[in-house]
Amino acid sequence: MNELTKNSDTDTYHEHARITLRRLMPVFERQLSNTEEEVRETFLERVSTHWPRLFSLLFQLYGHRYDFFYHLEQLAIELSQTYLERPQRLKERDKQREYDPTWFMSNEIVGGAMYVGLFTENLQSLRENISYFKELGITYVHLMPLFEEREGESDGGYAIKDYRSVNPELGTLDDLREVAQAFQEQGILLVLDFVFNHTSDEHLWAKKAQSGDPEFQDFYYIFPDRTIPNQYEEHLREIFPTVRRGNFSWHNGMKKWVWTTFNSYQWDLKYANPSVFRAMLGEMFFLANVGVDVLRLDAVAFIWKKMGTNCENLPEAHLLIQAFNAAVRIATPGLIFKSEAIVHPRDVLSYVSPEECHLSYNPLLMAMLWEALATRKVHLLHESVSRKFSIPQNTMWCNYLRCHDDIGWTFDNDDAWRIGIDPEGHRDFLNRFYTGDFEGSFARGVPFQYNPDTGDMRISGTLASLAGLEQAIDAEDGLLQDMAIKRIVLLNSLIMSMGGVPLLYLGEEWGVLNDYDYIHDPRKSEDSRWIHRSTMRWDYIEGLDMEDSLQGRIYRHIQRLIHLRKEHTAFFGAAIDVFYSGNEHVFAFIRNNMGAQIVVLANFSEEPQEVSGNVIRSHAIGRFFYDIFTEEEISTAKPIPLGPYQFRWLERR
Ligand code: GLC
Numbered sequence: 291m292n293e294l295t296k297n298s299d300t301d302t303y304h305e306h307a308r309i310t311l312r313r314l315m316p317v318f319e320r321q322l323s324n325t326e327e328e329v330r331e332t333f334l335e336r337v338s339t340h341w342p343r344l345f346s347l348l349f350q351l352y353g354h355r356y357d358f359f360y361h362l363e364q365l366a367i368e369l370s371q372t373y374l375e376r377p378q379r380l381k382e383r384d385k386q387r388e389y390d391p392t393w394f395m396s397n398e399i400v401g402g403a404m405y406v407g408l409f410t411e412n413l414q415s416l417r418e419n420i421s422y423f424k425e426l427g428i429t430y431v432h433l434m435p436l437f438e439e440r441e442g443e444s445d446g447g448y449a450i451k452d453y454r455s456v457n458p459e460l461g462t463l464d465d466l467r468e469v470a471q472a473f474q475e476q477g478i479l480l481v482l483d484f485v486f487n488h489t490s491d492e493h494l495w496a497k498k499a500q501s502g503d504p505e506f507q508d509f510y511y512i513f514p515d516r517t518i519p520n521q522y523e524e525h526l527r528e529i530f531p532t533v534r535r536g537n538f539s540w541h542n543g544m545k546k547w548v549w550t551t552f553n554s555y556q557w558d559l560k561y562a563n564p565s566v567f568r569a570m571l572g573e574m575f576f577l578a579n580v581g582v583d584v585l586r587l588d589a590v591a592f593i594w595k596k597m598g599t600n601c602e603n604l605p606e607a608h609l610l611i612q613a614f615n616a617a618v619r620i621a622t623p624g625l626i627f628k629s630e631a632i633v634h635p636r637d638v639l640s641y642v643s644p645e646e647c648h649l650s651y652n653p654l655l656m657a658m659l660w661e662a663l664a665t666r667k668v669h670l671l672h673e674s675v676s677r678k679f680s681i682p683q684n685t686m687w688c689n690y691l692r693c694h695d696d697i698g699w700t701f702d703n704d705d706a707w708r709i710g711i712d713p714e715g716h717r718d719f720l721n722r723f724y725t726g727d728f729e730g731s732f733a734r735g736v737p738f739q740y741n742p743d744t745g746d747m748r749i750s751g752t753l754a755s756l757a758g759l760e761q762a763i764d765a766e767d768g769l770l771q772d773m774a775i776k777r778i779v780l781l782n783s784l785i786m787s788m789g790g791v792p793l794l795y796l797g798e799e800w801g802v803l804n805d806y807d808y809i810h811d812p813r814k815s816e817d818s819r820w821i822h823r824s825t826m827r828w829d830y831i832e833g834l835d836m837e838d839s840l841q842g843r844i845y846r847h848i849q850r851l852i853h854l855r856k857e858h859t860a861f862f863g864a865a866i867d868v869f870y871s872g873n874e875h876v877f878a879f880i881r882n883n884m885g886a887q888i889v890v891l892a893n894f895s896e897e898p899q900e901v902s903g904n905v906i907r908s909h910a911i912g913r914f915f916y917d918i919f920t921e922e923e924i925s926t927a928k929p930i931p932l933g934p935y936q937f938r939w940l941e942r943r
């Protein structure tokens with residue numbers, strides 16, 4: 291598309307937007323007729339600011355449809371209703387956040403993710419954990435899917451039966467509302483999943499489709515035979531090849547094929563149908579009004595399909611997410627999205643903007659930290675971060691080491707080639723290293739989703755087991771145990787200091803090891819990710835010696851890192867300045883914010899290293915520094931020493 295047509299398209303959208311807004315104003319006004327003037331004004335102002343964008347996005351997706359205006363009219367009603375039903379405390383928070391659009395960028399935000407049922411018992415007991423979050427320093431809590439899920443296998447809750455009811459084992463909707471309110475009072479952000487690429491096969495819509503209702507069959511991609519699926523299949527990847535080959539599943543009741551990117555019981559929603567967009571927007575608004583601060587948009591890459599493409603990261607996927615975003619800005623503006631795109635780094639970046647997702651997982655940094663730990667060299671980490679870390683203003687990475695999912699080696703092949711690394715051979719090495727199939731490896735991971743046709747494989751395992759603690763404990767070797775702890779602390783020091791929100795997978799702060807018991811549970815045995823989804827052993831933790839036990843040492847270090855991060859405004863925001871340390875084992879960057887500066891050095895090898903003082907002086911301001919972690923004075927007149935796996939956080943003196 292050349293600039294000319296682009297401009298004239300935009301003009302057309304604006305013109306149409308203006309006209310529809312004029313036609314819809316009475317609808318908005320009627321909906322709000324019984325409210326106080328100030329409440330109405332706030333809303334109508336948001337409508338006039340954000341409607342043109344929302345309209346233009348929907349016009350590009352659905353403007354060709356005969357019933358387009360009908361959907362807009364319904365949408366106007368739904369936006370108004372959502373705003374009207376929004377609790378007062380959330381309305382007030384919306385206003386504060388509109389006033390400060392960087393509210394989520396603070397260095398005081400530190401995240402933790404968990405399965406409620408594994409971390410504690412249920413939503414009621416979770417409120418008792420608030421003191422634990424405070425003690426550790428967690429201010430952002432992602433509760434993984436806690437909605438009513440299908441019976442039997444449910445992909446760890448990602449196969450949802452009803453977005454508006456809570457899994458009865460965990461509690462009720464009222465319990466969830468109370469958690470939301472308690473979190474708000476205690477300054478903790480609540481993060482929930484929005485699993486919007488698919489519903490489970492037991493969701494009401496899927497049930498209706500199964501009973502033959504054409505309206506709901508049109509909510510999914512359902513085909514009478516293999517003709518069309520085969521055509522799509524020519525270009526598609528397989529995400530879970532060990533549980534089922536291909537992307538379509540046969541449904542015996544309907545005698546039809548259904549598009550199921552993930553498991554056969556997770557039915558992909560058909561967003562080409564505007565009723566699906568509106569229905570899911572309704573589910574989203576429902577969660578927004580429960581009091582969620584951040585919605586984690588699950589599997590964003592897959593939400594739009596187009597014949598002849600790989601059906602990942604399509605332009606329409608972006609339009610859709612932006613449309614959800616624009617609708618939020620009108621009705622529930624305090625809410626932001628986090629993108630879960632575990633795809634090529636270029637595509638990961640494409641979801642990050644204030645108009646789309648303010649936050650995004652950073653799977654590239656995650657993978658590259660593990661890569662550097664295996665190779666003891668920082669070339670690929672440095673190259674990847676230099677090229678793929680920078681994101682738009684007012685957006686943030688979520689930097690993590692482990693989550694409930696696997697580790698995939700999603701670096702850019704071109705970045706690898708540029709520094710002389712053969713990407714495929716390297717992935718193969720990393721997989722062997724982390725499954726312990728490499729001479730001298732310290733790691734105890736297991737394969738996830740090995741695909742014999744492509745050789746693709748990902749890795750499951752806990753932070754501690756992958757970093758060598760499990761092996762060291764089995765060997766009863768104190769020195770190896772110290773090394774493993776140093777690796778764990780080193781990795782954590784990086785997510786705490788790189789630009790973005792650090793995100794812990796809770797339990798890892800105690801160095802939990804792999805749990806091999808999942809193999810005996812038929813609901814889990816086929817999915818090795820359960821190896822790193824274990825139950826918190828609070829009774830065991832309580833009995834720990836906090837000074838001397840391995841677990842106590844890990845916990846105290848992580849807690850200290852968190853507290854230091856919060857004290858230093860240099861860690862605010864997402865921007866970093868990477869530089870080459872002159873030592874191939876030492877990763878280096880600078881954080882600058884409002885006059886505060888911290889230089890970070892991280893030694894990825896088990897040998898002592900040093901970095902020349904001149905290198906530091908040529909990148910950072912100042913000659914004398916203070917290591918805020920070790921509390922040492924550091925002068926750049928001499929080379930700066932780093933012990934095995936040591937990191938330094940150097941503040942200018
Ligand atoms: C996301 C989740 C993952 C799940 C998948 C399908 O990637 O993190 O656990 O299997 O989506 O919902």
Ligand code: GLC
Nearest residue numbers: 529589631632695696698748
């Ligand atoms: C989920 C899966 C991961 C897959 C990704 C694709 O995160 O766990 O294996 O690569 O989805 O988006």
